[in-house]
Amino acid sequence: MNETFLKACRGEKVPYTPIWIMRQAGRVLPDYRELAKKYDFLALCKTPELAARVTVQPVDALGVDAAIFFSDILTTVEPMGMQLQFARDTGGPRFLNPVRTKADVERLTVPDPEGGLKFVKDAVAILKKELADKVPLIGFAGGPFTVATYMIEGANPGKSFLIKRMLYENPDLLRALLDKVTRLTAAYLQMQVKAGANAAMLFDSWAGILSQRDYVDFVLPGVKQINESLKNLGVPIIYFALDGTSFYSRLKDCGADVIVVDYRERLDHAIRHMPGVSIMGNLDPFALFAPLPNIEERVKEILDYGAKARGHIFSLGHGIMNDSPLDNVKALVQMVHRLSKRS
Amino acid sequence: MNETFLKACRGEKVPYTPIWIMRQAGRVLPDYRELAKKYDFLALCKTPELAARVTVQPVDALGVDAAIFFSDILTTVEPMGMQLQFARDTGGPRFLNPVRTKADVERLTVPDPEGGLKFVKDAVAILKKELADKVPLIGFAGGPFTVATYMIEGANPGKSFLIKRMLYENPDLLRALLDKVTRLTAAYLQMQVKAGANAAMLFDSWAGILSQRDYVDFVLPGVKQINESLKNLGVPIIYFALDGTSFYSRLKDCGADVIVVDYRERLDHAIRHMPGVSIMGNLDPFALFAPLPNIEERVKEILDYGAKARGHIFSLGHGIMNDSPLDNVKALVQMVHRLSKRS
Numbered sequence: 001m002n003e004t005f006l007k008a009c010r011g012e013k014v015p016y017t018p019i020w021i022m023r024q025a026g027r028v029l030p031d032y033r034e035l036a037k038k039y040d041f042l043a044l045c046k047t048p049e050l051a052a053r054v055t056v057q058p059v060d061a062l063g064v065d066a067a068i069f070f071s072d073i074l075t076t077v078e079p080m081g082m083q084l085q086f087a088r089d090t091g092g093p094r095f096l097n098p099v100r101t102k103a104d105v106e107r108l109t110v111p112d113p114e115g116g117l118k119f120v121k122d123a124v125a126i127l128k129k130e131l132a133d134k135v136p137l138i139g140f141a142g143g144p145f146t147v148a149t150y151m152i153e154g155a156n157p158g159k160s161f162l163i164k165r166m167l168y169e170n171p172d173l174l175r176a177l178l179d180k181v182t183r184l185t186a187a188y189l190q191m192q193v194k195a196g197a198n199a200a201m202l203f204d205s206w207a208g209i210l211s212q213r214d215y216v217d218f219v220l221p222g223v224k225q226i227n228e229s230l231k232n233l234g235v236p237i238i239y240f241a242l243d244g245t246s247f248y249s250r251l252k253d254c255g256a257d258v259i260v261v262d263y264r265e266r267l268d269h270a271i272r273h274m275p276g277v278s279i280m281g282n283l284d285p286f287a288l289f290a291p292l293p294n295i296e297e298r299v300k301e302i303l304d305y306g307a308k309a310r311g312h313i314f315s316l317g318h319g320i321m322n323d324s325p326l327d328n329v330k331a332l333v334q335m336v337h338r339l340s341k342r343s
Numbered sequence: 344m345n346e347t348f349l350k351a352c353r354g355e356k357v358p359y360t361p362i363w364i365m366r367q368a369g370r371v372l373p374d375y376r377e378l379a380k381k382y383d384f385l386a387l388c389k390t391p392e393l394a395a396r397v398t399v400q401p402v403d404a405l406g407v408d409a410a411i412f413f414s415d416i417l418t419t420v421e422p423m424g425m426q427l428q429f430a431r432d433t434g435g436p437r438f439l440n441p442v443r444t445k446a447d448v449e450r451l452t453v454p455d456p457e458g459g460l461k462f463v464k465d466a467v468a469i470l471k472k473e474l475a476d477k478v479p480l481i482g483f484a485g486g487p488f489t490v491a492t493y494m495i496e497g498a499n500p501g502k503s504f505l506i507k508r509m510l511y512e513n514p515d516l517l518r519a520l521l522d523k524v525t526r527l528t529a530a531y532l533q534m535q536v537k538a539g540a541n542a543a544m545l546f547d548s549w550a551g552i553l554s555q556r557d558y559v560d561f562v563l564p565g566v567k568q569i570n571e572s573l574k575n576l577g578v579p580i581i582y583f584a585l586d587g588t589s590f591y592s593r594l595k596d597c598g599a600d601v602i603v604v605d606y607r608e609r610l611d612h613a614i615r616h617m618p619g620v621s622i623m624g625n626l627d628p629f630a631l632f633a634p635l636p637n638i639e640e641r642v643k644e645i646l647d648y649g650a651k652a653r654g655h656i657f658s659l660g661h662g663i664m665n666d667s668p669l670d671n672v673k674a675l676v677q678m679v680h681r682l683s684k685r686s
Contacts, residue, residue, distance in 0.1 A: 161629065168633040208586075211606045211627050211660070213644075243551075245588040246607040263554045264589040284554050286504065290511040301556075317554070 002135050005066040006198060009236035009258050009278050011310035017303060017340035018065035019333055020138070022285075023319035024058040025070040028329060031057050041086045045071050048123035055127055059134055063333045065313075066136050066199070069124065069192070073142025073203055074150055076188050077181060079116025080108045082151060098154030100162070105177045113188040120188070121195045128196030138238070139197030141189050143204030144181040144226075145219045151177070161209055167218060174218065182222040186229040193233045200230050201238040202256075208243025215247050220254060227255030238280065242318065248273040263317025267305035278311030285316045288324040288332065295328060296335055303340050314340075345478050348409040349541060352579035352601050352621050354653035360646060360683035361408035362676055363481070365628075366662035367401040368413040371672060374400050384429045388414050391466035398470055402477055406676045408656075409479050409542070412467065412535070416485025416546055417493055419531050420524060422459025423451045425494060441497030443505070448520045456531045463531075464538045471539030481581070482540030484532050486547030487524040487569075488562045494520070504552055510561060517561065525565040529572040536576045543573050544581040545599075551586025558590050563597060570598030581623065585661065591616040606660025610648035621654030628659045631667040631675065638671065639678055646683050657683075 005018040026032045032054055035044065044050050054070040074093050078084050083096040099105060114121065127137050145163075150156070152163045166174045189200045207219055219241075227237050240260035241247055251259050252274045261270040261281035271279055287298055299314075306312030314336045320329070348361040369375045375397055378387065387393050397413040417436050421427050426439040442448060457464065470480050488506075493499070495506045509517045532543045550562055562584075570580050583603035584590055594602050595617045604613040604624035614622055630641055642657075649655030657679045663672070 164627070164629040165632050168627075168629050168631075168637070208607070211625075212609050212612075213641075214627070243586065243607075246609070246612075249612070264551070264586075266555050266589070269555075269589075269592070282554075284507070284511075284557070286507040286511050288511075289508050294511070298556075 001131070001133060002065060005313060006136050006236060008311040008313045009199060009238065011278050014311075015342055016337050017306065017312055017314050019314040019336040020064045020066040020068065021058070021062065021320050021329065021333075022316050024062060024064055025054050025068055027322045028320050028324055028326060029057050029061055030326075031061065041072070041091065042075070042084070045075055046119045048119050048126055051119070051123040052126040052130060055123070055137070056130055056134075059131070062330055063337075064135070066138050067127065067131055067134070068138040068201070069120075069127070069140060069197065071120065071140070073140075073147055073205075075120075076113075076117065076141055076185065077147055077151060079111045079113070080180065080184060082108075092156050093150060095151060095154045099148075099151045099177060102173055102176075105173060105180070108177070108180050110180050110183045113184065113191045117188060117191070121191055124192055124195035124197055136198035137196065138199045138201050139189060139192030140201040140203060141185045143202050143207060143219065143241070144178050144185055144222045145210075146204045146206040147181050147185070148174070148177050149206040149209075151181070157206070163206075164209065167210075167214060171218075178218065178222055182225055185222075186226045189226065189230055190233065193230065193235050197235065199236045199238060200233075201240065202226060204239070204241040204244070207241040207247070212246045212250065215241075216250055220250060224253075224255050231255065236278075240280075245270070252276060258311075258313065260315065261317065267302055268308050271305070271309045276310065278313065279306060279309040280313040280315045281306075282315070282317035283332075285318050285320050285324070288316075288320070288328045292328065292331055295332060296339070299332070299335050300339055303336070344474070344476060345408060348656060349479050349579060351654040351656045352542060352581065354621050357654075358685055359680050360649065360655055360657050362657040362679040363407045363409040363411065364401070364405065364663050364672065364676075365659050367405060367407055368397050368411055370665045371663050371667055371669060372400050372404055373669075374404065384415070384434065385418070385427070388418050389462045391462050391469055394462070394466040395469040395473060398466070398480070399473055399477075402474070405673055406680075407478070409481050410470065410474055410477070411481040411544070412463075412470070412483060412540065414463065414483070416483075416490055416548075419456075419460065419484055419528065420490055420494060422454045422456070423523065423527060425451075435499050436493060438494060438497045442491075442494045442520060445516055445519075448516060448523070451520070451523050453523050453526045453530075456527065456534045460531060460534070464534055467535055467538035467540055479541035480539065481542045481544050482532060482535030483544040483546060484528045486545050486550060486562065486584070487521050487528055487565045488553075489547045489549040490524050490528070491517070491520050492549040492552075494524070500549070506549075507552065510553075510557060514561075521561065521565055525568055528565075529569045532569065532573055533576065536573065536578050540578065542579045542581060543576075544583065545569060547582070547584040547587070550584040550590070555589045555593065558584075559593055563593060567596075567598050574598065579621075583623075588613070595619055601654075601656065603658065604660065610645055611651050614648070614652045619653065621656065622649060622652040623656040623658045624649075625658070625660035626675075628661050628663050628667070631659075631663070631671045635671065635674055638675060639682070642675070642678050643682055646679070
């Protein structure tokens, strides 16, 4: 197996800087689009053979140094009693029974993921074989605050952010909800790692709607609890708080081996706050629309900044856009490998 | 006139920390809601007597230390040739003729604001008299990048961010557009100050969708140009880049006397990057939904942090929510005054 990705996560010497691309599984690949015409999104997630197939596609098509399990951060909480749908028109997620009251929170169970999420375990087991001579597999979950944002809102939050109202109006209720989601998330990631995932990643896509104070109070403890629960499993732990520039100074002790930096902050500035961890990032996904020489110039800059970290994994600073030019995506992967090659 | 606000902007000694509230004119006040039933939003903006009336309302109702001119950041570019509408249902702005091509940019004029924006001058003149024995008036405009975001998108951008595609695909076209908007914005703010506004504020609500590098390259030069053009008019210049934590280290030389810090970053951390300017901020608007003792505890913390700045103006870290409890808003103003009183 190509272990460059795992070595960079652990801060070990690597022959070149590894790269993977957020949302590489799906969207941008023609093979995926064909599959997505035949099956709806949740069927792709929940059928182990299909999820595994979509997961492997970008490894072969793009030449990235890691695979990331194809799934959605919201499927995790379905077995708690949440009814999930994806809108046919927008593709946006929707919970039919949003969580608003004490009774709603009390009704949620914290089940063993081996039950309602066994399809994930099965898909990871298939992938373990398929990827054995290729690249590592990243297992992942949504951060509890991010998942709770959808559970409370019922849909993609606009600017009303019901979760922030709950945080201020009824902080104990929010803590009770976060506690349940945190426990399931920890068990879910443990299951993925035990089934064969080589790294575990936590995506906190909505953490950036909080002040640093509220982040430290309401989000960070759950993140630490999850990371702590994975410590003895021997795989790198990766944490991503989108729009988290205000939090970087607080993340060095969150228990993750790798912190993802979104496209906003200069990578070397972010690294200064987190000297002891490896860093993942951070090309703006929109840069893939630029001409290749402009992309190359930006890649060089990021590689230079990244060299200051304990370890650097190149990635986009957010998810790739659906309509990114595929040739540029492929060129990016080759470019990172070529420009970072150590002699 | 109560000059506490202006003194804090200039870093002079003040008897207490002044406060104003982003979007204090409108929405949260019952008087405004009554008016909004009778007149549509653009009529309120464009009728000098009505705009003046809405501007004064919060000064009397809330006891804030500054008035901010009631307007919208998008009315400014109508005289350039942009056709603006506000949707009846959502209240969201829409340009009927979005700017996408070279021809679109070339078609835009840079008119004298005394022509198409004379209603603003007239409203400010009314306010100058009405506020003479009360508080200073803040004139404002949208930052050129923020206004251009709407001009290109045609509506509230989702996540497609056509302006970011243009930035990478056709940077020269974006620069040409920004140049035109920048020149009009500078002239527009000059007009407001000459008509009687006591401070000039630039709102960059969409700057935070950029990397630091792109912000410095595409946004900061226009901001500096506008601030420079206002320098000799003798009023404080205030700049707000929403979600701008990644930019604070670059803002100290932008020519503003006051930098607004949104609710994300801890105020004392932000101040460290900008020792030479006054700071405005930064209570999370959602905190107004908390019980009063919790609000008070947060206000104290922010006042303590703010004391480290050259000058501190208390404000929310983003616009107030429509349905904020009015009693809490009033209590906030009194609380800031009481807790910050110098003996």
